[in-house]
Amino acid sequence: MAYFILKRLIQSVFVMLAVAFLAFALFRFVGDPISQMTGVETTIADQERLREELGLNDPFLVQFARFSGKMLVGDFGFSYRTRQPIGEMLLSRIPATLELGTVALLISLLVGIPAGVYTALRPRGAVTQAILISTLVGVSIPTFVIGIFLIFLFGVQLGWLPTFGRGGTVQFGWWRSSLFTVDGWRALVLPALTLGVYQLTLTMRLVRAEMMEVMRTDFIRFATARGLPMRALHYRHALGNTMIPVITIIGLQFGGVIAFSIVTESVFQWPGMGLLFLESIRFVDIPVMGVYLVVIAFFFVLINLVVDLLYLAIDPRLRVKEAA
C-alpha cells in the first residue's frame, strides 16, 4: 500500500511538470505582462529594463526551467501584479475554494442520492418526471446565468441573501472559514447552489441508472423472493452496490469542481483561487497562472489517489487482486 501511494506521488511530479510545460508554452499568447505592469508614461527603455530584470527575454525553455526548478524547491515566486509571494496568495485563497467546492458537493450528494433512489424506484411517477425535467433544464443553463438569476432573485428582489463575497469569516491560523458564522453560511448558499447544480444532476442520474441496473440483478430478485423488508432491500443491499461506481465518478468530478469554480467565483466575487486566476489572466500575471495550474494538477492527482484508495476500501474484490 505504501509503495502504491509513493508510486502515485512520484507520478504526480511528472504530471505537474507536464502541466507547467504546456502552460508556459501557452503563456506567450496570453499577452504582454510588461504593458500591464507599467503606466502609459513609462519609457520604452524602462519597459525593456523591467523585461530584462524579470527574465522575459530569455528563451521559453530557460524560463520554464527556472520556474520548475524553483517550484521543485518550494519557491513559488512573486506575483507580477501585486508583488506578493504567490505561495501566500494561493494559501489565502484555497480555503474559500475548498469550502465552496465541498458544500457544493454535499448539496449535490444530499439531494442527488435520495432523488436518484426515488426516481429509480418510481421510474414512471409524475414527481420523477418533474425532477428529471427540472434538473435537465438546470444543467442546460450556463453557470453564470444561473448565478445571476439567483443573485437577482434572492439578493436583489427578495433581499434574503448577500449578492457577493464571503460574508462573516472566522480565522483559524491561515485558514479563513465561513462555515462558523450565520453570515458566512448566508453568503455560501447561492454560490454553492450554483456550483452544485451540475453535480447534483450528474449524481442523481448516475444513482438512478445504477440503482435500476442493480434492481434487476439476481441477488435482489432472490432477496425479494426471500421476503426481506423493502426498506433493507433498497437502502442496504441495492444502494450499497450502487455506490461503488458513483463514488468513483463523484470523486473525479470533485477535482473538476475545484478547478472549474472559476465562473461561479467570478459571478459571486467569491475570493477563491478561481477568481485569483481570472484576475491573473487579465493582468498577464504569468507566475500566478503557472503556479495555479500546477496546484490544480496536484489536486487532481491527489483526488484520483484518494478515489483509488476509497475504491480499494469499498470493493473487496479489488483487494484480492492487489494481494495476488
Add this chain to the structure above:
Amino acid sequence: MTKHSLKRLTLSAALLLSTALAAEAATFRWAATTDPQTMDPHAVNAAPVTSFLNNIYEGLVRRGRDMAIEPSLATAWEPLTGGETGWRFTLRKGVKYQDGADFTADDVLFSYERASSEASDVRSWFAPVASVRVVDDYTIDFITKAPNPLFPDSIANFLILDRGWAEANGAQVPSRDVENFATRNTNGTGPFKLAKRDPGIETRLVPNDGWWDTREDNVTEAIFTPIGNAATGLAALLSGEIDFISPIPLQDAEQVEGRAGFKVLQGLEARVIVLGFGHNKAALSYSDETTGKNPFQDVRVREAVGHAIDVDTINRVVMRGKAAPIDQLQPAGLSGYSNVNTARPEFNIDTAKAALADAGYPNGFSFGLMCTNDRYINDEAVCRAAASMLAKVGLNAKLTAMPVRGYWDELRGGNYDMYLLGWSPGTFDAEHPIRFLAATPNGNLGTWNFGGYSNARVDELLPLIQSEVDLVKRQAMLDEVAAILKDEVAYVPLYTEPLIWAMKENVTVTQRPDNFFMLRWVTVQ
C-alpha cells in the same frame, strides 16, 4: 456637448453637496472593477492605484473639485529667479504623518529620489527636473532643465512619503518584482488611513483625525471591494450591500435611475477615442488587392476616413448619446485646447468617395482594423459601427478585436493597418497627447505613436511649448500643432468617453473628469 460640459458636471455636484443637510457620520461601502494592485504610490502609474492612494497620501499640490490645482502640502509656489529655472515650493507647517512624524522638506527630497529612481514607474514626471534642493525645513526648490510653466500641475499625483518611516521599514525604493513594506502598508498625511488591506478582497480606510485640512466628508469607515463582474456589481448596489459603484455599463444606467432610492452621476471622462493609421508602414498588412503600398499614407485617403464615419450616429446608437464627439486629441475645455480648430470633418459619403477617387482608389480597398474588446466602453461595437460606415465608401475593414493585454504588443509589432486608441491626458493639458501621440517616436517621445506619425514642425514646436511661460504664445503654438494634426489627419478623433457612476440616493460625491474617487468629498445622509 459644449466645452464647458466637464466643468458643469463637477459644479453641479459641488452645488448638491453645499445644499446637503448636516449629515450623520456613516460607514461607506464602495466598489470598482479593479483593485489597486499596490499601496506604494511610486510603484505603478495606473489610475486605480493613484486614485485610491490620493485618499491616503498627498502631493505638494492637489486638484480641486473643478480639476484646478490648489495648495496641499505646499502652501505656495513660484518660479525660481536669479538665472535658475524651476520652482520653489513653500511647505505647509504643522503637518503630521499618520504615525505622528513631522512632515518636512527632507521628506519631499526623499520622495523625489524615490519616485525618480530606476525602480519607480512614475519617474517620467521628473524627466524635466535637473536637481532638487532643500532650502530649509519648509522650503524646497525643484530646478528644471528648461523653464517649465506647468511643472506644479504635472506633479499633482506625486505623493509624499516619510523618509523615517520608509527607511525604518526597508521601503526606500518602490517594489519592483518583490513586495516591500510599502506594498501593503501606508503612512501618509492625507484624510484617510489604511485600517485593513486584503489584496483583491477588501480594503478598509478610516479617517485620519490628525489631518491638517477641514473635513467635508462624514465617513467614519470606508470599505472598498473590487467587483470585476459588472452584473454582480450592479446587483450588489441594488441589493443595498454597497453604497456606490464606478463605473457601470452604459446600458444599465437607465435601470439604476429608474429605481427608487438610487441615482446615477453622469459626465465625461477626460479620455478621447481616436482611430490611428500606420503612417510609417510601406504596405498594408491585411489587404487582399492593395499590395506593396499603403494608401493611408495619402492624406486624401485619411480625409476620406474622417468624412465616412458618422460619429453622431455612433454616439447615439452605440454610446447611447452619452459620449461627446471630439475634434482634437484632448477633450474640449481642457487646458491648451485649441478653440480655433473645433470643426469635425463633415460626415459626407460623397465627399469621402470623391477624396478616394482623387487619390486613385475609386473602388476603395480592404485593410485590417485592430480593436480592443475589453478596454474602452463598448469598444468592439464602436469598431463594428465604424467598419460598416467605412464599407459604404468602399473601405472594407477586416476587424480584429482582442483583449487589451495583448493589444499593445500587436500594435508595436505593426500588425494592423488602422487601429483604435483611447488616450487620457495625464497632465490634463494639450501638451500631453502631443508628447505621446504626435511626436516622432524616439524612445522617450512619441511612445504611443504606434503609426510613427512624424512632422518636423510638430517636433520643433513641442519643446517650445513645454518651456513657454507666456500663455498666449504657448496657446498659439498649441493651435498651430492642432491645425497641423487636423490638416494632415494624423488621427481621426471620434469622441470623449462618458463616465457613469451609480450610487444610493443618500450618497453625495464629486465626480471629476480624471475618474478619481475622492473620499474627502463623500457624504452619506
